[in-house]
Amino acid sequence: MRTFEQLLLQESDPASWMDVSELRMLYYGRMDILISFSDDDKFEMSGIINGQLKHPKGFECYDIKDVIGRHVSTDRMYAHVFRLKKIISNGQVIRDLRDYTGDDLSNDIARLNELYTPEFVKQSVDKVKMDPRMRFPFESFWNITKDIADNYGTHGDEFWAKIMKKLGYVGFVDNGYGLIGKKDKKVTLLLKPNIVDQYDIVPIQKYRKEHRKYIIDRIGNATKEMYSMRSAVAKEQTDRVRDVTKQTKIKAYVKECIAGEING
Numbered sequence: 001m002r003t004f005e006q007l008l009l010q011e012s013d014p015a016s017w018m019d020v021s022e023l024r025m026l027y028y029g030r031m032d033i034l035i036s037f038s039d040d041d042k043f044e045m046s047g048i049i050n051g052q053l054k055h056p057k058g059f060e061c062y063d064i065k066d067v068i069g070r071h072v073s074t075d076r077m078y079a080h081v082f083r084l085k086k087i088i089s090n091g092q093v094i095r096d097l098r099d100y101t102g103d104d105l106s107n108d109i110a111r112l113n114e115l116y117t118p119e120f121v122k123q124s125v126d127k128v129k130m131d132p133r134m135r136f137p138f139e140s141f142w143n144i145t146k147d148i149a150d151n152y153g154t155h156g157d158e159f160w161a162k163i164m165k166k167l168g169y170v171g172f173v174d175n176g177y178g179l180i181g182k183k184d185k186k187v188t189l190l191l192k193p194n195i196v197d198q199y200d201i202v203p204i205q206k207y208r209k210e211h212r213k214y215i216i217d218r219i220g221n222a223t224k225e226m227y228s229m230r231s232a233v234a235k236e237q238t239d240r241v242r243d244v245t246k247q248t249k250i251k252a253y254v255k256e257c258i259a260g261e262i263n264g
């Protein structure tokens with residue numbers, strides 16, 4: 001039997017607040033599905049976290065299996081469900097940071113010198129090159145561009161994203177190296193919402209309810225537009241319009257299955 005202290009610890013863990021049953025029923029097992037969290041119908045794009053510059057302006061996302069398995073948890077209200085577009089014509093997504101080579105680093109530094117004052121760039125390059133903790137070329141590249149963007153204060157994430165886009169990058173997959181997300185946790189950072197095909201916005205909190213009518217309406221309109229694509233991807237037929245204030249037929253079906261297992 002769990003102690004009172006253990007129960008309190010569980011309730012303080014955001015993973016215990018999440019209800020991923022609908023995500024599991026609709027999307028688990030579908031290939032290349034990504035999840036991003038936010039408190040409304042928009043992707044959470046800020047790269048400044050707790051007053052610190054963490055990443056270029058863009059949205060972090062996670063593999064569906066990591067969300068279902070509670071390897072990733074959140075206190076955000078919604079899970080956005082999507083895939084990267086098959087063809088991304090306006091930039092490159094680095095699928096593994098280890099694929100970024102020393103030649104790539106040299107080329108990008110040369111390009112930075114064309115875009116900005118060479119003396120300005122050199123300060124950041126020299127600072128990073130003197131750091132013995134840099135393990136591989138992408139880490140140096142990440143920290144050079146971050147140091148440049150740090151000069152722009154509260155707009156640093158926007159400037160950092162502009163740098164990356166000018167260099168031709170629109171996304172990065174950190175396979176647990178700890179540059180973008182936590183170490184040993186895979187996370188993808190995407191700089192442009194228009195490089196994904198979005199299917200759904202799913203409420204994921206057990207105890208919190210949505211009372212903001214404008215968010216209810218916006219999610220309803222957005223999910224209505226996604227319906228055709230969602231129908232081609234989801235494992236079960238969904239409501240055409242998602243009403244986040246009501247139980248969906250999928251959730252009702254999940255509860256019926258759980259009740260059947262318990263009573264059986």
